[in-house]
Amino acid sequence: MSKYIDAIVIPVPRANLDTYKRMSAEWGNAHLRHGALYYSDSISDDAQPGKVTSFPQAVQLKDGEVIALAWVVYQNKEDRDRISKAVMEDPQLKESMDPSKMPFDGKRMFWGGFETIIGLAAGH
Numbered sequence: 001m002s003k004y005i006d007a008i009v010i011p012v013p014r015a016n017l018d019t020y021k022r023m024s025a026e027w028g029n030a031h032l033r034h035g036a037l038y039y040s041d042s043i044s045d046d047a048q049p050g051k052v053t054s055f056p057q058a059v060q061l062k063d064g065e066v067i068a069l070a071w072v073v074y075q076n077k078e079d080r081d082r083i084s085k086a087v088m089e090d091p092q093l094k095e096s097m098d099p100s101k102m103p104f105d106g107k108r109m110f111w112g113g114f115e116t117i118i119g120l121a122a123g124h
Contacts, residue, residue, distance in 0.1 A: 002076075002115055002116040002117065002119065003037070003073050003074065003075065003076070003116045003119060004073075004074045004075070004076050004077045004079070004080045004113060004114070004115055004116065005071055005072065005073050005074070005113070005114045005115075005116060006071060006072045006074075006080060006084070006111060006112070006113050006114075007069065007070070007071045007111060007112055007114060008068075008069070008070040008071070008072075008109065008110075008111040009055065009058065009059060009067060009068070009069055009109065009110050009111065010059070010067070010068040010069075010070070010104050010108075010109045011059040011060070011061050011062070011065045011066075011067060011068075011104060011105060011108050011109070012043070012065060012066055012067070012068045012103065012104045013062075013064055013065050013103070013104065014064050014065065014066055015064065016103035016104065017043070017066070017103075019103040020068065020103045020104060021041075023096050023102075023103060024041045024068070024070060026092070026093060026096055027039075027070075027087070027093065027096070028040075028041065028070075028072075030087045030090050030092060030093055031072050031083060031087055033090075034082075034083045034086040034087055034090070035074075035075075035079060035082070035083045035086075036072050036073065036074055036079075036083055037073045037074060037075060038071075038072070038073035039070070039071075039072050039073075040070065040071055041068055041069070041070040042068070042069050042070075043066045043067065043068050043069075044066050044067035044068075044069070045066075047067055055067050055069075058110065059108045059109070059110070060108050068104075077113065077115065080113060
């Protein structure tokens, strides 16, 4: 059975990166605590605007912002649905769910769920 992945793309002001990293670590740990297999978060250092679309265009990137790309790996979509529900109900994350306390503009964030069709790894 193939793995299931959630990908999340977020414009983050550079001035808020430390706060964002703390929040991302809290969310990542919550996903792992509830059964996710892997959590990762990265920031852009080479994401150029395209002619038609691109990461910067998709999030309406502003001066002073970087793009965060987080992904969560689950065993399957059923696990993802169960784990996502548990994470959203996790009392340890209640404060970070307050839109006024988010270190980014959540209206420009986007995400999606993906079924793995090819998964390769070194040594496998």
